[in-house]
Amino acid sequence: MLVYNTLTRKKEEFKPINPPNVTMYVCGPTVYDYFHIGNARSFIMADIIRRHLIFKEYNVTFVMNLTDIDDKIINKSIEEKIDSSKVSQKYVASFFEDIEKLKIKKADVYPKATEHMDEIISLIKNLEEKKLAYNSDGNLFFRVKEFKNYGLLSGKNTDDLELGSRVEVNEQKENPLDFSLWKKAKAGEPYWDSPWGKGRPGWHTECSAMSVKHLGKTIDIHAGGNDLIFPHHENEIAQSEGCFESKFVNYWMHFGFLNFQDEKMSKSLGNFFTARDILKKYSAEAIRLFFCQTHYSGPLAFSEELIASSEKGLEKISNFVEFINSKSSYGESEGVECSFDFDFFLSRFVTAMDDDFNTPQAVAAIFNFIKSANKYAVENPKLNSDFFVKAGEFIQKTAGDVLGIADFKQTNKIDQTLSHDLVNLLIEIRQKAKVEKNYSLADEIRDKLNSFGISLKDSKEGTTFKIS
RNA sequence: GGCGACGUGGCCAAGUGGCUAAGGCGAAGGUCUGCAAAACCUUUAUUCAUCGGUUCGAAUCCGAUCGUCGCCUCCA
Numbered sequence: 001m002l003v004y005n006t007l008t009r010k011k012e013e014f015k016p017i018n019p020p021n022v023t024m025y026v027c028g029p030t031v032y033d034y035f036h037i038g039n040a041r042s043f044i045m046a047d048i049i050r051r052h053l054i055f056k057e058y059n060v061t062f063v064m065n066l067t068d069i070d071d072k073i074i075n076k077s078i079e080e081k082i083d084s085s086k087v088s089q090k091y092v093a094s095f096f097e098d099i100e101k102l103k104i105k106k107a108d109v110y111p112k113a114t115e116h117m118d119e120i121i122s123l124i125k126n127l128e129e130k131k132l133a134y135n136s137d138g139n140l141f142f143r144v145k146e147f148k149n150y151g152l153l154s155g156k157n158t159d160d161l162e163l164g165s166r167v168e169v170n171e172q173k174e175n176p177l178d179f180s181l182w183k184k185a186k187a188g189e190p191y192w193d194s195p196w197g198k199g200r201p202g203w204h205t206e207c208s209a210m211s212v213k214h215l216g217k218t219i220d221i222h223a224g225g226n227d228l229i230f231p232h233h234e235n236e237i238a239q240s241e242g243c244f245e246s247k248f249v250n251y252w253m254h255f256g257f258l259n260f261q262d263e264k265m266s267k268s269l270g271n272f273f274t275a276r277d278i279l280k281k282y283s284a285e286a287i288r289l290f291f292c293q294t295h296y297s298g299p300l301a302f303s304e305e306l307i308a309s310s311e312k313g314l315e316k317i318s319n320f321v322e323f324i325n326s327k328s329s330y331g332e333s334e335g336v337e338c339s340f341d342f343d344f345f346l347s348r349f350v351t352a353m354d355d356d357f358n359t360p361q362a363v364a365a366i367f368n369f370i371k372s373a374n375k376y377a378v379e380n381p382k383l384n385s386d387f388f389v390k391a392g393e394f395i396q397k398t399a400g401d402v403l404g405i406a407d408f409k410q411t412n413k414i415d416q417t418l419s420h421d422l423v424n425l426l427i428e429i430r431q432k433a434k435v436e437k438n439y440s441l442a443d444e445i446r447d448k449l450n451s452f453g454i455s456l457k458d459s460k461e462g463t464t465f466k467i468s
Numbered sequence: 469g470g471c472g473a474c475g476u477g478g479c480c481a482a483g484u485g486g487c488u489a490a491g492g493c494g495a496a497g498g499u500c501u502g503c504a505a506a507a508c509c510u511u512u513a514u515u516c517a518u519c520g521g522u523u524c525g526a527a528u529c530c531g532a533u534c535g536u537c538g539c540c541u542c543c544a
Contacts, residue, residue: 009472027544035544042544072542154539160470161540203542225544226473232543255544256473262536266543293481293492299474299537306480309493316492319507352482360482364491374508439502446504457506466506 001354004297006229006252007153011356016220021059023215024050027224028064031091032072036272038258038265040102042225044288045255045296047104051402052353063214064107065207066092068114069200074189084190098275103284103404109214113206117192120201120209123243124181132242136172138184138197144177147238153252154230179235181205204235217244223253256298265302285405286311292359292403317399317406320370326464327388338387340376342394345369349398366398423454427463
């Protein structure tokens, strides 16, 4: 398996520290608002990477942090005149609702910053003892100049950064590049007690502290959006490696942005759609397929038309699932032996995913499979059920388990409900009407069913239906 | 100013030195059907922003030009 590593700017052979175990940490949301569809891209692609590692029989421990204390949360609590913990609770709850709707597997742990104050404080204390951090009137800062590898991940050198005009000027800092580890509480702000007085952790500190606590000093994969490379991940490396004196992360993975109208979708620009709003119009599977059709690392332009076209593409998969479903349960056990080469298509899919999670190629492998399997079934009308069972397994493994854009098992269950028997009964009655050339009755049955969202489809082998 | 990504058919998007340049949407034709809808099948880039260069051979490597975007401040 090859994985592109931001740190080395190359694709590298993936070698976990402790195979078959893999430790994976993904930067989660700051819970001050609903997350937008651009955030969803990162969460979904991280989910797919994890699912593929599981498919490859790795034992993955997946951690996603929830930043539940920070300036934006405090601002929101002031705006809405409620306690900051109420703000974070509300958006933690909505976060879980949304990721469930997006068919994202739950992480093994969702550590919260506010529940790891001891770990955060001891990390900062350690840095202070090593002179990598200094206290400036109750605020703790990291001394960037003392950390040799600073800038390695983002490809920046400290001299260039100093020349940049955008570096924040803060009288309390020895150097404008130094970043905040602990913020002294202002009047009215939430606070935790520390050796330096009342305050709260800086943004970066929590990830270092929680990653080591739940996954260990050195982890296999740390992932997040492109915009986290600098300064967030750069600062995490400085803190963690400064504190523990061992390598923090072996593979750094970063997701490209979702753009809208030629600009990065972001809260601050206001050009965003929340994931929950998009979910009102489009299925989770269509959203996931839309993201899979572009490689995770590149930019992706968002528009409703594009999601709509993915929704259409998805129909090709769900039609195929329905087709094999209708055959696998009733299929003949004594038909023609199948000679279809399932392994060829499965290996194309796996090869694509093994090459730095190339989901566009993996999706192409699925569509190629469907096209060939359809053709094969047309050319070999008396196939035994073996073919359809294997086709179902193929879809379940690839589109189901790994990409999360189809669920063969679930559809299969629905097939066996009473409502299906009832619809089939109506189809039988309609068939009799058709034989008697009573087309007005036949059409009436079809139209009525259609008005309930059940569309009938006549073909040579009989009538099938689809519930929308 | 520093660093980085990108420019492939009507739209989206893989491919990064050599078989016929994946796949999806759209479009056109066909099969099926009492009609219809759906489904399925077939077709749809001698060409990869432009101009040079390297090479037996380049969308793929090198250089220049044009254009787009991102990071350097909170951001997935």
